[in-house]
Each structure stands twice: as structure tokens, then as C-alpha cells.
Amino acid sequence: MTQVPTRGGRRRRRDGGSTTSARDVNYRNLVNPFPTMNAVSDDEAESIHQTALRVLQELGVRVLLPEAREIFRAGGALVNEDDLMVRIGSDMVEAALASAPPEIMCRGGARHRDIVLKDRGLVFQPGAGCPHATDLERGRRPGSGEDYRELVKLTQAFDVLHMVPPLVEPQDVAPNVRHYMMMEAQLALSDKFPFVFSRGTPQVQDSFEMLRDFRGLSDDEFMAETHCYTIINTNSPRQIDVPMAQGLIDFARAGQVSVVTPFTLMGAMAPITVAGAMMLSHAEALAAIVLTQLTRPGAPVTYGTFTSNVDMKSGAPAFGTPEHFKASLLAGQLARRVGLPWRCASGSAANIGDAQAANETQFALWGCLLAGSTIIVHSAGWLEGGLTISYEKLITDLEVLQMVAEMCVPTEASDDATGFEAVAEVDPGGHFFAAGQTMARYQTEFYDPLTADWSNFGTWSEAGARDATTRATDIWKSALQRPGPQVDGDRLDALHAYIDRRTQEGGAPPES
């Protein structure tokens, strides 16, 4: 596997449509090329870490699942069964951080889709968890199974997206069978690393079973490697509810990865300060990580955060703000203290794919990049603070992600690139269009944009004066027509038979 995007001469379809490029791009296995930025001094970061340990030890976390409290108790925590509070010693935290693996190999449906979660790795996810979907042709609507399938296809279609998240909630599919539909779509339409909701053990076990059989694995083989992930949001402040605690336990037992993500909004569910909100987030993340390691030492788990601020006049969440950026930087410092791969998030609170939406999403993205985040969630298509995923914004944001991926290619500084000969070849005031260096490189030297239109105003006006969002409609529609991954027909039949049988049996309720 290469570590950086590669360039070559093979022709490759970029958007599944009519245009082709001579550039062969590979946006997989990216390594973050950007320098790391700290929010506070090392001493201050350590002090925040110590304060979080003090919160865990002196104040504790409320854990709603009895089984989880028992695991904590057996691991040495002080558990109060009256108020359900669990107090966790710093020795337990340090032991958990020592046993959690610093690198996690995540298996996709094909070897070139495997991703390694590790320090300096750079993994992009599109927007996730949205109850609504929107596009210019069909408008804003409650998310459906069809929306989910289309968005999985779009996630598959672009190399720079590395994991399949729960893009949209398929609200037209009954909750007791929704996990079948979601797993079937991920396996049939994508070979990228799939997601499983932690909505109770029955659904999680069904999902593991489907995935195990579709990958052609035994139980032992499945559990020996990481084939899927879940996202664990705590109920800030200082609470882990039943399905989240159960998810941490179920995933740890099965060797699958929990991406721990306290969602702390400064001034609402968290202190109003960057340092305070991240301190709380850190404490909650550590509690969740401890639970995974008490369940199964060495279980794959990531650190994570999603910390931004609210508008103190209305209580509305905001994303892509300076405070969001600073919280990401501080999370990065604490993640490095912890020594685990970690997730951070971009996003926008805009209601439409306008300049605000683009600016907030990209500003938040730079926070994640300079923080050294391993997994960047909500990096494309996420509007209204996550209430809606936009097909068009997915495309316009992908342009930025692809440009970031291009930055992973080192800048060439060979003698030929430095170009003394090329400069000598062209007279003062002349041009380089016909220079030998230009002729040798013009087909592959530059990034070929996905949606940007660089034509002049006259040409652009005559062509209909279409803005980037309007142009993006063509691109996602075209991308939906691309062929999906190679799928084993027998295994797909078996998956469908399993789903039919389990559906007839009543499915599985979203409960533990």
C-alpha cells in the first residue's frame, strides 16, 4: 500500500461521467502532511488531563447499564448503586491507556479498502447521523432507505472518503429491521469500512453475524480483526446511557472498534470555556475507554471529541467557529497525551449550501487537520448542525478534501522540476505553453477539479451561469451511475435469505 496519493499515466474516470483525466489519483492511506498546532502549553494540557482524572475519581460518571457498572466495580472502581455513580481511579485510566492498541487495522471488503487508524493517519468520513436529506431536485425531506442507499453509493464513489458512516437515518424503515437494511446497503453497494449503530445487543449481534458471513469469516476470524466500527456518544455531562455502555461492551468483546465521541457543546452540556468543555469531554472519553479495556484488554478503541459552542443568545449549536477550532486543537493535545488514534469533526450550522456552509465546514476542517486528527467526521455534506445531509454540499466539500489529499503528495524539487533549463528556453516576456517541460507534464501536473469552474465570466454566463451547488447536482447524479464494488453473488443471496428469515422472526428491537 502506498502512503501518499500517486500519480501516473492511466486514464481514470473521475466523476463517472463523460470527462476523463490523464491523472491517476489514489487518495487512500493518506498521511497528514500538516504541522501540528497546540492550543495551550504542554503543562496546561497536562493540568487539564489531571483535572479530568480528578473529575473521574472525585465526581465520577453516571453509568445507566448495570452490567457496565459491574465491570467497572470488578475493575476497581467505586460504584454507588443508589445514584449509579462510578468513580474511576487514575491507575485504572493509565492501565486502560496502556492496554488499548495505538494502531488499529480496519478491514474493508477489499484489501485496498483497509485503513489503519494511527498517529498521523488521515481518514475522511462524510456527514453522519442526519435525520433529513436534501438535494436540489427533490428538496429537503425526512431521510429514507433510498437516500441512505444513494449516499452509501456516493461514499463508495469517491476515493477520498474512507469509511461508511450512518449518513442519513432511513426513517421509512421500521426500527426493528433498520439495521438489516443498513448493513445490506453497506455490503452490497460499498467495500469500504462499515458502520454499526450501538442500538442494543440484539441489533449489534445481527449486524456482526451478517458482516462475518458476508466476509466469509469464522467467528474466531471475525473477532481476531476489526471489520466494523460504532460511534459512542456520551450523554454529557458525565453520563453513559444503556445502549452506549452496551455498545462499548459488545464491540470490545467482539474485537470491533468503538469510536468514542463525547458531544460537548460549550455553554450547554459542557462548561462555556474551551478548556472546560474539553476537560469534561476528556474525562468522559477516558471513562468509556476504561470500560472497553476492562471488558477486553487490548480491544480496539479510539479517543475522540466533538466539541463546539452554542449561540448564547438562542442556545443554537454552532460549528466551524474559532471556539470549535480551538477545542479541536486541545483535543489533539490530549489525544497525544493518551496515545490513541482519535476522531474529530468538521461541520456547519448553515441551513443551505452557501458561503457560510462552505466557510464553516472548511474552517472546522483546518482545525481537525492542524490538530492531527486521525478520523475527520462530518467532513462533507453536513448542514444544519447535522440535521440534514446535502447531496450537493457533499460534492462541493469533496473538492476541498481532494485538494487536502493532493497536499499529501510531496512537492517535487528535482533539477527538472526546478526548471533552470525550462527558464533558459523561454525568452523574457514569453510564455511556457510550448516549453519542453510543459509538454512533458501538462496532462498530469495539476489537480483536476471535481466541481470548480474556471471558465471566464462570459463563457460561464452563456453556459447558464450555474453556481457550484447547481453544478454539483450533475456530479452526484453521474456518480450514482458508477458501478459498485465486486460482490460475491452467493454471499449476497445468503445475506438476503438471512434478512428475510430474521425479518419474518420479527427482527430485533433497538434495545439491550
Place this chain on the structure above:
Amino acid sequence: MTQVPTRGGRRRRRDGGSTTSARDVNYRNLVNPFPTMNAVSDDEAESIHQTALRVLQELGVRVLLPEAREIFRAGGALVNEDDLMVRIGSDMVEAALASAPPEIMCRGGARHRDIVLKDRGLVFQPGAGCPHATDLERGRRPGSGEDYRELVKLTQAFDVLHMVPPLVEPQDVAPNVRHYMMMEAQLALSDKFPFVFSRGTPQVQDSFEMLRDFRGLSDDEFMAETHCYTIINTNSPRQIDVPMAQGLIDFARAGQVSVVTPFTLMGAMAPITVAGAMMLSHAEALAAIVLTQLTRPGAPVTYGTFTSNVDMKSGAPAFGTPEHFKASLLAGQLARRVGLPWRCASGSAANIGDAQAANETQFALWGCLLAGSTIIVHSAGWLEGGLTISYEKLITDLEVLQMVAEMCVPTEASDDATGFEAVAEVDPGGHFFAAGQTMARYQTEFYDPLTADWSNFGTWSEAGARDATTRATDIWKSALQRPGPQVDGDRLDALHAYIDRRTQEGGAPPES
């Protein structure tokens, strides 16, 4: 003068309109808080520098102004009067870099408007040099004197813009008197650091005279400090034309600052590679810097670049691309080798203020920020690769600049900010809206956005579903109503009398 934005309790109008904020912001004298990113290794950067020296010594630069060739010749260069080529030795370059000042104090019309150009300084300029202006109410049109005056007012209105550039070309003002109109607008409507076009000695001398008298300075006082700047674009490749060479000489003699900016588009007027285009840009910048130092050792001059790529299918310039970003990074490395403050540029090739425009401008901005650029030009409002300045995009881009300026405020990590007490105060699953820490800080803790709308979809829809660009119209119209700077009425009268007299005398043609 403070070095970072400050916060306090004074109420301050933010957009000149009806809203007020409890936050007192100061976006002046910013220090770049972001880590520096290199494009190539130190050895490779040195090799590119040495190749540029070789270009100057072996190939030379064509200099069209006889006086400039004579200055070069007297300074030790090999001058060929047949082909007008000037070959410059590396010893001359090193001597010039040794005599050029590493810091430049630039005087505005009030002491709090002074800016210091120096390493790690961060100075923003809005878009410059546009032949057209556009806004949603009046549409796209050739730039006029009225547009210029309005855009100077908008530059004055926002603290985060530090210099007045030639925002738009006032095409309805005759070329022989245009410099009067532009200087009058800058002095009457702004107290920020003003710009003078290098369009020949007569216009430059008129401009110096107007500025000197309006500031109440003697000739000696004027020349002893830096009160205005010009931009020097070379005619790449390897050519310095008459007005540019004359500008370098005139500004150096008068102690005013030339911002040297070869404009090299990879594959067009420069080699197709990042390293090649920047090598050429570097050689041309060094030639211009040498001319200033031969004219007057110690004259203020900045290094600079504006290097991006073209679409090799159409030849159209592109901005905010990965290649633009890498060129900025490489320029930063070469600027650090040179040891001078330097300018870099953002920008967009989009035809409208859409997601492409926002994304390209911000992506290019991050290239400048991580490159450690001192002056970031075209950082707001620049569309169509500089053919049009948009009033609305000026506002939406300002939001990003203000958020960057907020990043210059250190993240607080005191015990109170870290918030153990705040966390202890709130029960698990509760909220922090009424916590003591929140109550003490809620009016000033967060950045207060200029144009972002964080209301929910229903509220936003009921209010007219206006996008950020549409909302920006209200903001610039409101900002135009803000009071301008304090101006000495007698001096303004004298300025007007001077302009009347000079206009009656026929003005000054744009020639040397």
C-alpha cells in the same frame, strides 16, 4: 499597542447597524499563531535559491527602463544595451538582502492604524486591482470612482483589514487625474495605510505630495518614514517594464515601500512545476529587491509572490488550488531564506460568490497562513481571478478573516477556565446554561459572527430563507453608513485645492 486581539466589556458596534455586542474586539497588530509548513526540504529550498541566483547571473533579466539599467550597471551588473539584459551577480543579491530592512514600520493616518511588516506579522488586504465591481443590487459593472470610494469605506469599516489596496479600477475617471481621486478617497475616507500605483514618476510624485501635506509632514519627515506602498509586478518571465522599474526607483528614493510581487502562473508565464515557477518568481523578486537597494541602501521593500496554476485545457488561471497552496509554502521558505517580510495572495477563479468561491479563497488563505506570509492580499471579495470584486463576497470572506484573527487570542487554561468547579456544579445529564462560570462569561466568551446565521431551518425559512450572500448585502450597506475617520478639515480643503489646481494644469499622464 497590543499584539493580540483583546476582549473587554465595552459595547461596540460590529456592523454599524442595529446589533451590538458586549465583546470588544481588536483585530489589529496580529501575530500569526499557526505553525509554519515547508513545501520542500531545507536543502531543496537552498538549491532552488541557488538556481535562481544562477538564472540572474547566467541568463539575466530584461530591464526596459534605461535609468534602471544604469543603476544596475553602476552597482556591478553586466548590462547589454542591445538586448537590454541585466545579469546580476550573487554578491549583489546578498548585499541587497543585507541592506534591506527586516522590519518596516508603516504609518497610517492615526497611530493605532500603524502596522509593522515583520516576520510572523499578519496583515490582511481585501481584493485588489479589479476592473469590475459587483453586488447583488447593482449587478456586475465596470469599476467606477463611486465603487472605489465605497470599497475604501468598507476597508476602513472592518478592523481586520489593515491596508487599503487599489480595490477596483475607477474606469470612469480619466487616467491623468485618477491618482488624485484615489488618493483623496483614501485620505478622506480611511486612516489605514494607503496605496499608490506605480504608473510613472509624475503620478507618483503627485501622490507623495498629497500624502505628505495631508499628514502635515515636511519632505524630510515624509522620507524618513514609510507612509504608503506600491505593488510591483514583474512581467514574467524575466522582465521588468518601464513603470515597474521606475516605481521601484521612485519608492526607494522616497523611503516608501515596494511590495515586490512577480505574478507567475505555472504553465503560462512560468514553468509548469511549483518548484520551477517559484524559482523564476524568486529570481525576479531578487532582481527587483536589488534595484531598490542599489537605488537607496536600506530602502523598505518586501519580498512577495503570487504563483498559481492555469487550467492546461483552456489556459484559464486558477486560484485556491493545491498547486497554489504549495507555491505559497515554497515562497515562505524562500522568504525566510531572504529574511524579509513578504506578501502572498489568496483568491478565487469563481464567477460568483458560491461554494467554489468560498472554498478556493479559504483554501488559498490557509496556504498563506501556513506559509507564514506577512501580508495576505486578495483575502476578501476577489472573484474571477481578480477581474471582479464582489461587495457580498467581501463580507462573507471577512467572516473567515475575523475567525482567523480570533485564533490569535491564546486559549485560556486557567483553573477557572478548566472548570473543575463548573463541572462539579452540574449534575450528570444536566446543563450548564445557569452555571456560575457560564453566567460570568456568556456575554463575551464566544466570537460573535458577522454574517453566519445559526437559527434552525424553520426559523430561517420563515425569515425568508436568505443565503449568506444575500444577508451580506445588508451588512455592507449598513457598514457604508458608519462614520469615517477623524479628518482635519483644513488639510482636506488644502487637498481639494491642490487637486483642483493640478487638474486645471492637465493632471499627470500615467507615464514615466
